[in-house]
Amino acid sequence: MFKIVFKLGMAGVIITGLSSQAFAHAHLKSSTPADKSEVITPAELDLTFSEELNLKFTGVKVTGPKKNAVKTGDAMLMDGNVALMVPLSEKLAPGAYTVEWHALSADGHKTNGAFTFTVKP
Ligand SMILES: [Cu+2]
Incomplete structure (x- = not known):
């Protein structure tokens, strides 16, 4: 019985592994400020x-001109x-x-990336 459960478990792992390739993950479609844009001081991103x-595991780290954390x-x-x-x-x-x-x-996949913007003088 244990063996059968184990095999089913392994099959599940393999199927999950394969199907993760087939679905789109959370890719960044757009941002405000936009990537590589020049803006006046934004109040929010x-x-x-x-x-x-999933909000709990989603977030940003913003780094400023002096490599300072914003x-x-x-x-x-x-x-x-x-x-x-x-x-x-x-x-x-x-x-x-x-x-x-x-x-x-929401489908349980992690993604990450980065974009930049410039605040005008
Ligand atoms: Cu996904």
Whole structure:
């Protein structure tokens, strides 16, 4: 009996492994500010993904012109849970910013990436 359960378990692992290739994960479709854009100081970041997100395991790390970590407020999901809104707690000084994001989609897959924007003087 144990062997059968074990085999079924292994089959499940293999099927899960294969099917994860077939489904789209949460890819970043668009953001505000947009990648490589020049903007006036934004009050928030909006990231729109291709799939519904799990807020608990989705977030961003924002790095400023002096490699400083930028403070962010509590992120929330919008637009049917495909968009992540991250309020910025401080006014961003002019310069280049990098947003590194990580996401867990509702189908249980993790993705990550980054985009940059520049705050105009
Ligand atoms: Cu997926």
